[in-house]
Amino acid sequence: MRIPARPTxxxxxxxxxxxxxxxxxVVNGGxxxxxxxxxxxxxxxxxxxxxxxHLAAALSRGTSRTVxxxxxxxxxxxxxxxxxxxxxxxxxxxYQTIVCIVETPGQxxxxxxxxxxxxxxxxxxxxxVPLGEEHVAAFRRGSVPIVAVDTVVAGVPQTxxxxxxxxxxxxxxxxxxxxxxxxxxxxxxxxxxxPFTSSKLRMRGYRRELTSAQIRFDPRLVRLGAHSAAAAxxxxxxxxxxxxxxxxxxxxxxxxxxxxxxxAERCGFAVPAMLSVIGFDDIESSAxxxxxxxxxxxxxxxxxxxxxxxxxxxxxxxxxLRQQLPLRLVKRASTGPLPGRSGGSRPHLLSAGAGGRxxxxxxxxxxxGRRPLDTRFTRHSSRHVEGGM
Amino acid sequence: MRIPARPTxxxxxxxxxxxxxxxxxVVNGGxxxxxxxxxxxxxxxxxxxxxxxHLAAALSRGTSRTVxxxxxxxxxxxxxxxxxxxxxxxxxxxYQTIVCIVETPGQxxxxxxxxxxxxxxxxxxxxxVPLGEEHVAAFRRGSVPIVAVDTVVAGVPQTxxxxxxxxxxxxxxxxxxxxxxxxxxxxxxxxxxxPFTSSKLRMRGYRRELTSAQIRFDPRLVRLGAHSAAAAxxxxxxxxxxxxxxxxxxxxxxxxxxxxxxxAERCGFAVPAMLSVIGFDDIESSAxxxxxxxxxxxxxxxxxxxxxxxxxxxxxxxxxLRQQLPLRLVKRASTGPLPGRSGGSRPHLLSAGAGGRxxxxxxxxxxxGRRPLDTRFTRHSSRHVEGGM
DNA sequence: GTGAAAGCGCTAACAC
DNA sequence: GTGTTAGCGCTTTCAC
Numbered sequence: 001m002r003i004p005a006r007p008t009x010x011x012x013x014x015x016x017x018x019x020x021x022x023x024x025x026v027v028n029g030g031x032x033x034x035x036x037x038x039x040x041x042x043x044x045x046x047x048x049x050x051x052x053x054h055l056a057a058a059l060s061r062g063t064s065r066t067v068x069x070x071x072x073x074x075x076x077x078x079x080x081x082x083x084x085x086x087x088x089x090x091x092x093x094x095y096q097t098i099v100c101i102v103e104t105p106g107q108x109x110x111x112x113x114x115x116x117x118x119x120x121x122x123x124x125x126x127x128x129v130p131l132g133e134e135h136v137a138a139f140r141r142g143s144v145p146i147v148a149v150d151t152v153v154a155g156v157p158q159t160x161x162x163x164x165x166x167x168x169x170x171x172x173x174x175x176x177x178x179x180x181x182x183x184x185x186x187x188x189x190x191x192x193x194x195p196f197t198s199s200k201l202r203m204r205g206y207r208r209e210l211t212s213a214q215i216r217f218d219p220r221l222v223r224l225g226a227h228s229a230a231a232a233x234x235x236x237x238x239x240x241x242x243x244x245x246x247x248x249x250x251x252x253x254x255x256x257x258x259x260x261x262x263x264a265e266r267c268g269f270a271v272p273a274m275l276s277v278i279g280f281d282d283i284e285s286s287a288x289x290x291x292x293x294x295x296x297x298x299x300x301x302x303x304x305x306x307x308x309x310x311x312x313x314x315x316x317x318x319x320x321l322r323q324q325l326p327l328r329l330v331k332r333a334s335t336g337p338l339p340g341r342s343g344g345s346r347p348h349l350l351s352a353g354a355g356g357r358x359x360x361x362x363x364x365x366x367x368x369g370r371r372p373l374d375t376r377f378t379r380h381s382s383r384h385v386e387g388g389m
Numbered sequence: 390m391r392i393p394a395r396p397t398x399x400x401x402x403x404x405x406x407x408x409x410x411x412x413x414x415v416v417n418g419g420x421x422x423x424x425x426x427x428x429x430x431x432x433x434x435x436x437x438x439x440x441x442x443h444l445a446a447a448l449s450r451g452t453s454r455t456v457x458x459x460x461x462x463x464x465x466x467x468x469x470x471x472x473x474x475x476x477x478x479x480x481x482x483x484y485q486t487i488v489c490i491v492e493t494p495g496q497x498x499x500x501x502x503x504x505x506x507x508x509x510x511x512x513x514x515x516x517x518v519p520l521g522e523e524h525v526a527a528f529r530r531g532s533v534p535i536v537a538v539d540t541v542v543a544g545v546p547q548t549x550x551x552x553x554x555x556x557x558x559x560x561x562x563x564x565x566x567x568x569x570x571x572x573x574x575x576x577x578x579x580x581x582x583x584p585f586t587s588s589k590l591r592m593r594g595y596r597r598e599l600t601s602a603q604i605r606f607d608p609r610l611v612r613l614g615a616h617s618a619a620a621a622x623x624x625x626x627x628x629x630x631x632x633x634x635x636x637x638x639x640x641x642x643x644x645x646x647x648x649x650x651x652x653a654e655r656c657g658f659a660v661p662a663m664l665s666v667i668g669f670d671d672i673e674s675s676a677x678x679x680x681x682x683x684x685x686x687x688x689x690x691x692x693x694x695x696x697x698x699x700x701x702x703x704x705x706x707x708x709x710l711r712q713q714l715p716l717r718l719v720k721r722a723s724t725g726p727l728p729g730r731s732g733g734s735r736p737h738l739l740s741a742g743a744g745g746r747x748x749x750x751x752x753x754x755x756x757x758g759r760r761p762l763d764t765r766f767t768r769h770s771s772r773h774v775e776g777g778m
Numbered sequence: 779g780t781g782a783a784a785g786c787g788c789t790a791a792c793a794c
Numbered sequence: 795g796t797g798t799t800a801g802c803g804c805t806t807t808c809a810c
Contacts, residue, residue, distance in 0.1 A: 006507070006532075008787055019797035024789060034795060051531050055453060055508035056787030059444040059802050066487070074473040075673070084463040087490050096503065098455070099488045101476050114485065118395070119444035119803090142440050143395075229677050258677055284464070285674060288618050288651055397803055408781035413805060423779060445803030448786050508787090 007048040016044040027052050058119070067309060068098040068121035070111060070129045072196065076227070076255065077283040078298050082127050082149055085302030093310050095122070102129050104192055116142035123309045126151060127302065130195050145312040149305035150198065157318040159304045159325060163198050166294045166327045167205020167250070170278045173292070173329055174248040175213050178338030179276060181221065182210065183239045183246035185232050185256050188224035199227070199252040202280055206250055221246050232259030233266070240267040240275070247275060247338055254279035254286045254293055261289065261334065272336030282330055290333040297325050396437040405433040416441050447508070456698060457487040457510040459500060459518045461585065465616070465644065466672040467687050471516050471538055474691030482699050484511070491518050493581055505531035512698045514538060516691065519584050520545070534701040538694035539587065546707040548693045548714060552587050555683045555716045556594020556639070557601075559667045562681070562718055563637040564602050567727030568665060570610065571599065572628045572635035574621050574645050577613035588616070588641040591669055595639055610635050621648030622655075629656040629664070636664060636727055643668035643675045643682055650678065650723065661725030671719055681724040684717045 009027070013020045018041060025033045026041040033041075044050075058064035069086055073079045083099070090097045098121060100111040108129065115121050116138045123145040131146075131153045139146045148158040174182050184206050187199035207217055220242070223235035232251060239246055240263060251257035257279025261271060269275040279286060282295035304325070308318045398416075402409045407430060414422045415430040422430075433439075447453035458475055462468045472488070479486045487510060489500040497518065504510050505527045512534040520535075520542045528535045537547040563571050573595050576588035592611070599606055609631070612624035621640060628635055629652060640646035646668025650660060658664040668675060671684035693714070697707045 010787080013797090020788080021790080021798075022796055025796090028789090032795060037795080049530055051505065051507040053448070053507040053787050055444060055448040056802090057789070059442070059448050059804090060787080060789040062789095062802070064444060068485075074469055074476070080463055080469050084490070087463070087488060091490060091496070091499075096457075096487045096489075096509075098485050099476060100485075101473070101480060107480070110480075116440065118440040118442040120485075141438055229674075258674070262677055285618075285647070288647055399803080402781090409804080410782080410806080411780060414780090417805090421779065426779080442803050445786090446805070448788090449803075449805040451786070451805095 007050045009050070009052070012041065012044050012048060012050050015048060016041045062119075063122055064096075064119060065094065066096045066098060066121055067123045067125065067313075068100055068111075068115050069125040069127060070100050070102045070108075071127040072101065072103045072129060072194070073227075074101060076253075077285070078253065078281045079128060081283070081298035082302035082305075085299035085304075086125055086127070086149070086306040087302075088299075089303045089306035089310070093306075095310070103194065105194060108135070108194060112138055115139075116144060118142065123147070123313050125149060125302075125305045125309055126153065126156075127305065128196060128198070130197060131156070145309065147305050147309045147312065147318070149301050152197075157308050157312070157321050157323070159301050159308065159323045161296045161301070161325050161327050163201035164205040164208065166280060166296070167202035168209040169205070169327060169329050170202070170250045170280060170294050171206040171209035173278060173331070173335060174250060174276055175209065175215075177248070177276060177335060179246075179248040180215055180338075181218070181244065181246040181248070182206070182215075183221040183223070183236075183249040184252070185235050185239075185249060185260060186222075186224050186252035187227045199224075202250075202252045227253065227256065229255050229259035229262065232256035233263040234259075236260040236263035237267055240264065240269055245269075245275075248335070249275065249277050251277065251279050254281045254283045254291060257291055257293065257334075258285070258289060261291070271334050274339055276335040276338075278335050286330075287332070292332045292335040293330050295328040295330045301325055396439045398439070398441070401430065401433050401437060401439050404437060405430045451508075452511055453485075453508060454483065455485045455487060455510055456512045456514065456695075456702075457489055457500075457504050458514040458516060459489050459491045459497075460516040461490065461492045461518060461583070462616075463490060465642075466674070467642065467670045468517060470672070470687035471691035471694075474688035474693075475514055475516070475538070475695040476691075477688075478692045478695035478699070482695075484699070492583065494583060497524070497583060501527055504528075505533060507531065512536070512702050514691075514694045514698055515540060515542065515545075516694065517585060517587070519586060534698065536694050536698045536701065536707070538690050541586075546697050546701070546710050546712075548690050548697065548712045550685045550690070550714050550716050552590035553594040553597065555669060555685070556591035557598040558594070558716060558718050559591070559639045559669060559683050560595040560598035562667060562720070562724060563639060563665055564598065564604075566637070566665060566724060568635075568637035569604055569727075570607070570633065570635040570637070571595070571604075572610040572612070572625075572638040573641070574624050574628075574638060574649060575611075575613050575641035576616045588613075591639075591641045616642065616645065618644050618648035618651065621645035622652040623648075625649040625652035626656055629653065629658055634658075634664075637724070638664065638666050640666065640668050643670045643672045643680060646680055646682065646723075647674070647678060650680070660723050663728060665724040665727075667724050675719075676721070679722040681721045682719050684719045686714050690714055 009020050009023050013023045022033060023041055026038050030038045067090060071079055071083050087097055102108050102111055112135055115124055126148045128150040130151055136153060136156060146156055148156050150160055152158060184203055186203050189195055210217055223238060225231040225235050236249060249260050251260050257277055260277045264271050264275050271277055279291050279293040282293045286293050311318050398409050398412050402412045412430055415427050419427045456479060460468055460472050476486055491497050491500055501524055504513055515537045517539040519540055525542060525545060535545055537545050539549055541547060560571060573592055575592050578584050596606055612627060614620040614624050625638060638649050640649050646666055649666050653660050653664050660666055668680050668682040671682045675682050700707050
């Protein structure tokens with residue numbers, strides 16, 4: 001008896017002398033099959049090297065137990081953490097997961113077209129990706145359930161954090177330390193990108209908090225640029241080389257805050273003695289760098305989104321359509337009281353005197369009247385000193 | 390004319406008064422269809438809200454244009470970078486990608502079972518995941534093409550870096566700076582985990598290089614633990630509180646090197662004045678922290694793996710079965726000459742005098758005879774000083 | 779250019 | 795328990 005190159009279930013049935021139904025039962029757990037029959041069929045399966053076809057099974061069943069997740073920027077720790085949280089739940093629930101990187105409108109359209117097709121994904125999780133009504137409508141027309149994480153999408157179950165409140169929390173923390181001139185560094189969204197909103201919302205919270213504190217908003221203290229430590233460092237350098245630099249900087253993300261720390265070190269601002277820095281997200285390396293920040297449960301948000309999608313797929317309704325995850329201020333060593341107020345703050349790692357390195361050109365040339373970068377040695381207890389001397 | 394809940398291609402054909410073949414052609418690019426016919430069919434498609442079935446199309450065609458990627462540890466920047474590189478190429482080639490997180494033997498078996506099924510994945514990329522012969526055989530039996538990235542798998546096209554050579558490069562760099570007592574911090578693989586090999590290979594390079602330099606291998610200078618900055622910091626503290634601590638430490642990854650930097654700072658070892666630190670991978674934050682390291686093209690390796698898989702899927706053979714990507718020593722500020730040899734090294738960020746913070750207990754208590762952490766202020770030009778004073 | 783029809787390989791309902 | 799069969803929804807010859 002010759003073995004077909006790619007035996008099908010029918011081949012197995014024939015070879016085992018049983019009907020296809022029996023083979024199907026054996027393949028799918030073997031319930032309602034006599035033990036001896038099961039063994040015989042399994043032997044044939046083994047002998048023929050039979051592999052069931054996922055496609056045929058899924059088509060017949062009408063579902064493939066596959067979900068898709070839209071996520072931007074694998075370069076950002078926060079995105080990755082959310083993705084990881086979702087993947088872990090999905091794997092646990094025995095769903096396979098298609099990951100789609102979505103950063104530009106073009107990519108969104110592309111993946112939308114693929115995912116709104118019938119039978120491609122049982123459901124979709126949109127992480128941080130801003131979906132318009134037309135996108136939601138497309139999924140609805142395709143009867144593809146969708147949930148959102150870290151992004152507000154009308155009419156869709158969503159798991160978010162209060163970015164505005166978080167911005168207030170950060171600014172409020174700095175205000176409570178006596179700071180009045182507080183800089184903000186956030187994302188500048190280019191035309192090619194999708195309009196990701198968290199930076200903007202966090203800035204809104206910052207402005208709101210400043211207003212509550214009766215502090216005049218100074219647009220010169222706000223700098224927007226690419227979402228990277230390097231870009232943030234450049235922007236922070238601009239702030240720190242102003243005639244009247246801020247005494248604190250709120251960065252819209254920890255990644256950017258790290259750039260600020262770097263800039264502070266380069267420009268000779270001891271942290272937190274001369275400059276307080278706070279970030280947002282509480283990614284893993286923030287603890288390592290002792291960065292004060294706004295903590296949000298990143299992995300958990302992805303996991304929650306996945307769970308809610310599973311609920312939807314199981315045919316249930318999800319309970320609160322808008323789920324808000326808690327935010328929390330994490331005070332570490334990068335923020336401290338305004339110099340000259342209570343003094344004696346603990347020093348931060350990155351700013352305690354390491355000078356510039358020769359091969360690195362300072363990104364913003366040293367301002368007139370400021371010492372060259374490589375001759376400074378900061379003392380933590382110094383007050384009202386300029387330039388870190 | 391009533392509209393079926395989920396119209397099929399047959400419904401469209403009937404409503405448009407054409408055959409199914411025509412509708413199929415229209416849906417798939419509309420070649421060989423008269424303009425007027427195409428319009429008519431498209432109108433019906435729109436009116437009925439027809440969505441093609443991916444499953445049916447794929448089953449009929451015999452392929453789903455979907456690949457799977459096995460990757461461990463989304464918590465590791467290196468894994469994520471490789472994943473990102475692969476996803477980007479795959480999206481470009483219009484493949485959808487199923488991402489499977491694989492960290493334990495159980496997860497590997499699970500995903501293996503799912504992916505060796507017929508018609509699930511057109512091909513598979515294994516990133517860093519150690520596959521045994523039995524796994525390769527399973528994919529072969531299922532006729533599922535597979536390529537490996539950052540892992541050696543017998544008989545499978547693979548894209549790797551010379552980890553052993555990289556370890557030699559790192560150790561050699563430290564040796565060339567005059568260091569003789571060189572510590573190593575690497576991964577301890579638990580029984581529950583898959584036997585990931587890079588740390589071990591890098592250590593092999595380290596030992597090999599030491600041997601070449603006629604330096605006796607001291608097992609006390611080798612510490613293995615969990616792959617995290619925190620665990621590495623703990624291990625580094627152990628090394629630094631020895632009676633005769635190493636003057637340099639090679640960490641098997643940048644993440645671990647960051648833990649070492651942190652430990653150095655806590656234990657009062659100025660970097661690189663008193664301790665040189667080198668990592669491996671050159672992840673993004675390494676530049677920010679000015680960490681010397683061994684650079685390897687992470688994203689590129691993922692991209693190459695993806696390209697090679699695509700080549701395989703296109704029916705071609707891949708050229709060199711074993712593709713080796715170049716490794717490169719990146720000298721930054723965390724490594725310097727052995728104290729007392731040439732002196733005058735540039736200071737490293739994390740070690741220039743920031744003291745411990747009160748609420749953080751030092752992980753390994755300060756050794757007898759060493760100053761308390763919070764009273765030190767390091768001067769860069771100092772030599773032979775202990776504790777950073 | 780277009781229509782008809784034979785698969786693709788399985789699941790599930792139903793009869794025995 | 796087990797066999798039979800009708801779909802699942804599309805692609806792709808092949809004839810016209």
